[in-house]
Amino acid sequence: MARSSSWHRMSNFFRKYRKIPHSSFKTKWNENLKQKYAMEELRSGLIADSGSNENDGVLRTLISSFRLHNCEPTPQAYKFVIKTLAKTSQLENIASVLNHIEISEKFDTPESIFRDVIFAYGFSGRIEEAIDVFFKIPNFRCVPSAYTLNALLSVLVRKRQGLKMVPEVLLKASKLGVRLEESTLGILIDALCRIGEVDCATDLVKDMSDDCYIVDPRLYSLLLSSVCKHKDSSCFDVIGYLEGLRKTRFSPDLRDYTAVMRFLVEGGRGKEVVSVLNQMKCDRIEPDIVCYTIILQGVIADEDYKKADKLFDELLLLGLVPDVYTYNVYINGLCKQSDIECGIKMMSCMEKLGSEPNVVTYNILIKALVKAGDMSRAKIIWEEMETNGVDRNSHSYDIMVNASIEADEVVCAHGLLEEAFSRSLVVKSSRTEEVICRLCDKGLMDKAVELLVHLV
Template sequence: MGRSSSWHRMSNFFRKYRKIPQSSFKTKWNENLKQKYAMDELRTSLVADSENGVVIRTLISSFHLHNCEPTPQAYRFVIKTLAKSSQLENIASVLNHLEEFEKFDTPESIFRDVIAAYGFSGRIDEAIDVFFKIPNFRCVPSAYTLNALLLVLVRKRTSLELVPEILLKASRMGVRLEESTFGILIDALCRIGEVDCATELVKYMSDDCFIVDPRLYSRLLSSVCKHKDSSCFDVIGYLEDLRKTRFSPGLRDYTAVMRFLVEGGRGKEVVSVLNQMKCDRIEPDIVCYTIVLQGVVADEDYSKADKFFDELLLLGLTPDVYTYNVYINGLCKQNDIEGAIKLVSSMHKLGSEANVVTYNILIKALVKAGDLIRAKALWKEMEKNGVNQNSHTYDIMITAFIDVDEVVSAHGLLEEAFNMNLFVKRSRTEEVISRLCEKDLMDKAVELLAYLV
């Protein structure tokens, strides 16, 4: 009994005088709650257009009111608020206070916001200065903030020239370039047409064991097709060089190359690209076949045009109006106008409708063949089918009427075109005026002259 009694008294003593350790969970929860209330206070108290220095006092007082210290999130909120309200001149004082009085490690996201705010407002020098001062804020800069700065610099060619020096200084700070960094630079170079420099960067990435995003290769190829001379640049050789770096071109890449070759009048090379697609087991779509048809028709290789048109049908592809127009143009160039007209009449059965380009091709072919009567009939058929004539349609018919000396008809079409606000070549109008004067139709000539003025 004595021992039990002594243990009981000792137990009472410890319960009365021991120090109960504070729960870390409760402390953290309480701190988070205070910071939340402080942020709410800051949001309601902060006036973005306050005078310089008031912003800092608002920030500090909001947190002191709730017995806690300002957080990185609070600073980021203040900076974003100032940026949105175009009060960029107050950001410097916020950064100064952050540098001199705070002890926490500043997150990079704050500097990313500041760089973006300065950069996209045209304050390039201030954006650069902030990036190189990042270590002063107990923060280690990385590609995250470097990329933010590069996105600002590459927007204009003048600031793009600063990039090499920025990269050199950044490397001395220990910033390692990442794949995303190269992507920003390559995209910028492609955009301004510096394709050779962009190609060198991609080659460097590949040689230096960086993971090259396949989209960068496609971006290079697209830029080549946009900026290089389509009549002579060896785009097929360029594509082969990209393939050696493990790039597997897709349908869109091959389509871009085909279109580039057609623009340069190199129809025979388009066929070789199509064959390469098939070797790569990439199924050409109707757009590819339409481009190939354009190439062979431009080269006047009509037997191949027939072959490819039959081939696309056998593959189960459905020609669209663009495909038909290319093929109809080929038939008209062969003077097979009857075949072209028959094809137009069968288009509807195959799920396609003739458009103004289709009719322009046929009308031009009929005019060239001297069959103005059928050209007029097609003009009426257009109206019947709800297809509106365009400037080119009017130009074809006006020229045809002038050639057969039907000046009054030409004058009537000119007036129609003017009333529909369609563009008519000045030379064509002047020619009609001249012919009207020759036929002593001065009133009509003066009316047209007024339109011309």
């Protein structure tokens, strides 16, 4: 009896003071589970409706999927729907989805949704709509930042027409409180370099430095490569430009120096290339075989053959292994000095050192021999090409056809042209016309007609 009374008092105590547990249907894990099922329903619904272009059909599928599982649509669901619309080219339905988010939803919209919309509109040519979405972001309980601004700029800078809109967009973005970041300016600099506005890009990088932005060193390399691409290589002071960049604490690397060297060689300024090499050594940057090949090309173009010999010896002493391009440049220098024998010996050395001569190597030597009037030796080298498995190209045949014409060996020239045509190689039409005329002069009309058919 006492035990029953004690149990009764304890039961009353527990009933009075116990914590009432939450319903299992209201716990977070259960809500997540319902949202998961709703997303699966949504995916299935979108697949079923993939062939339909009905307006607002995707939005109705989204709402009904989550209503079926008694939960609210999530930002991730809207993000998935927008990506689906973009992939299926249903961009006209994105506006209704955004309108529903703005009016009917209460959550703070993630900025990534607007980034996806901007890309979808922008890459489809709907630039005005992409801009409009960006400036409406505050309406969606979201604060725009450089994250979405960068997305918009990436779209605008793809074409010159869009690039003209950038200043106005930046001005309006600043009024929204969007701060320009280094990445934002990097997008603009990359676009300016791409269209050749290198001076504007240089000024922008300078302004970044003056405003205490952290300038990515890759931007300096981008400026330098753009200068080498768009400026006049015959007169632009690229060395002075490089020195200006160095004053901003930019440390050029091997690739940067290589770009400058190639730029100078293209402009026929071989002597200046040597000064760039000396600066590299001062900066303790070891030039590679590509650098030496470019420098050799420059000094040989300037006919400074003693310097070329010195540079070739230097690269060997440094332990660099010449490749076929290096050998071709050096052999070309030897041939320009009329030292063809040394050029032929150098080709033999190439084979012993494991660098196989290519068609350019043979073309250089054959052209030099033809120019020297040694047609018999040129024909020997010509046959060696075939023996050594080196495929002749159009330039090879052009050299030999021209040599045959000058030697008044018209039948030989005709045979070479026929051989070139059989290998589907294109020979200068003027060269073919000349052979046709010579054949006609010699009364070889049948052969002339054959070539004329090929020419037509």
